[in-house]
Amino acid sequence: MREPPPTPAERPHETVLEVHGLTKTFPGVRALDGVDFDLARGEVHAILGENGAGKSTFMNVLYGLLRPDSGDIRLWGQPYAPASPNDAVAAGVGMVHQHFMLIPALTVAENVALGAEPRRRGALDLERVVARLEELSEAFGLEVPPRARVADLSVGMRQRVEILKAFYRDARLLILDEPTALLTPQEVRELFRVIPQFTERGVSVIFISHKLAEVSQIAQRVTVVRRGKSVDTRPTAGATPRELARLMVGRDVDLQIPHPEVEPGAALLEVRGLRAEGLEPLDLEVREGEIVAVAGVEGNGQEPLIGALAGLLPAQGEVVLDGRPIHNLSVRKRVESGLGLIPSDRQDEGLVLPLNVAENLALRQYYRPPFGRGGLLDLGYWLERATAAVERFDVRPPAPRAKASALSGGNQQKVVLAREILGEPKVLIASQPTRGLDIGAAEFVHQQLLELRGHKRGVLLISLDLDEVLGLADRVVVLYRGRAMGELTRAEATREKVGLMMLGHQDAEEAA
């Protein structure tokens, strides 16, 4: 067994972590370009930045997954250069990854023990793990069922397991990477209730986020990173969201999504009793000039719903598009009758990464004029069309021949968006259209969706991001365990109500 790290009381240094002039270059990219950072004992210090700003690179350096090119790191006064996560753990650093590093098929105790297994006569001593877990749960206010399988736990519960995993390894410095990204508002509140319990016990927390409001709420100080540089560090008290956003993006941004009045017209998409595996019979309607949002925690029936609507999964029930039943049609016929789809995973389902932009833009229509004729493809037309599309949708670099795999996430999404919008759908299903995008790209996607709405088209937005749902939707449907928990109008849909319904409360009023 390794030496336990010293308890905070033994350490003379009030400063836990000091970082100076950290740089890290990947081929062609300067991911970290001079980062300064410091963390006091018992402090929650947020790192705020857009995707690609260098937050993850910085964390990976701290956690021993990457080695920096230059710069100076001191942990509890000692030079710190972890060569692997094991070194980081041994030094008392724990990390909760945004995508949980838990094995669903194993129990909580097994997950916690993995890699640091206590033994008793050669066998795994799970009883000891369970006992220690119970102690830690008590001490930090994190309740978990030690013998349950992780697959059966809620997202919030899984996160607690991740945190306990770090504490089980005696972490005194906890890195939380976008910890609220997958949580409901209630789960976020619960997390924010326990974090002060960590710091009271001398644990220091690095809180990584791109959400302005929660940074101000939980952290004492915030360091903003932009393009690999730490641009400013300041106390959160007195820092306005507007200022922080400007620091983060480098220009003024509109935090409020504009939502002009549009008078809804006739029903465009009518769904009646649609069911599939993982989806209970569902009724839904999207009218002309409407954005209907489907909210819910990940894995509560969103994918079956999308699959059933798009014809990708076997399903029963009626789907009527602009007066025409499409539920018995093939995927291609549904597209031809005016259904567009932005899939949740742009790299797996949205694009064929080894193909270039022009080819990806033609995927829906390559087989018919003017894209192809008599079994031959008119590649000249594809390029011409792609050249116009990259211009209009601001794809960077504006190169129709660039492989999709060479584009950044935001630009990949713009290609998907371009393909679907140029297909002139009557109804566009947009699933998590801004997942992982930076503020600028997300703004662009939102504008495009609102423009469709303005043109009297319908949009069915499936999103895990509550801000996006509340900002864009005319109506909100909440899915919980494959069931619609009810429908709220824009005026009714408050963060609290939607959050409670996401947790399975049918009548939000009563539960609140």
Next chain:
Amino acid sequence: MNVLLNPELWSSALTLAIPIAFAALGGVFSERAGVVNIALEGKMLIGAFAAVAFASLFHSAWIGLIAAILAGALTAMLFAWATVYLRADHIIAGLAIDILAAGLTGFLFNSIYGQMGTPSDTPSLPIWHVPLLRDIPVLGPVLGHHEALVYLFFLVLGVSNWVLFRTPIGLRWRAVGEYPRAADAAGVPVLRVKFWAVVAAGAVAGLGGADLSIGILNSFSPGMTTGRGFIALAAVIFGAWRPWGSFLAALLFGFATSLSFQLQGTAAISKNILLMLPYIVTILALTGFVGRTTAPAADGQPYDPER
């Protein structure tokens, strides 16, 4: 129905099941650690050959047995190196091992033993008569006397089950087969764990081969495994990736083989059709009954720690 009452049918079902069960146990190890092991057939074959070669050379079946374990493990190291460290496709690498094993054992057989076949004085493993067990009515004749490896199998099965579900090693095997990145993040040396799981699988599959050549018989002939390694792979799946499950599945195939032998003397059905029975059972088992069993989540996917 007299056939079903014949203890010989049941006793030989067990005998015929054990080689498959050994290989299937190996399959459970490696697939739990995320490596699809289509190379079981080849490891059995090499184990079978090594067992006979060393048993006849040293006039000791036990030395032959140890040779089979080592030969299986060595072959598995090649397979593990290709699949784990070089991230080769598991199916293609496995197929290569199978072809290599067939070619190598065929070549060695021809150049060492030639037309005469393996020496007729090759010792085989003893048949054990278990004092108390053989006296039990009904079960006695079925379970009471068998090749030593039948009894050793249950020891290996018990140990395997304990290791897989009760020890740190087993936890790590299961973890890397489910979600290697999480195991990596928890400080588990993923590649090393996978490598040794596959090597252990090879050692056990080698035992299966030895059971064929010096357990049931005392000779080797080229290609003598006749697809048992593949049936073992089916037993892994049919047994839901569990040691006991894979044994029960192997028992089913052993029973089908045994039945086909017993029926040959009696029924009016063509011998050729009867010999198909175990393979038909395999297909039926895999298509009809597998249903809801789920493979380890990362089974068959090479893991790259750098990505």
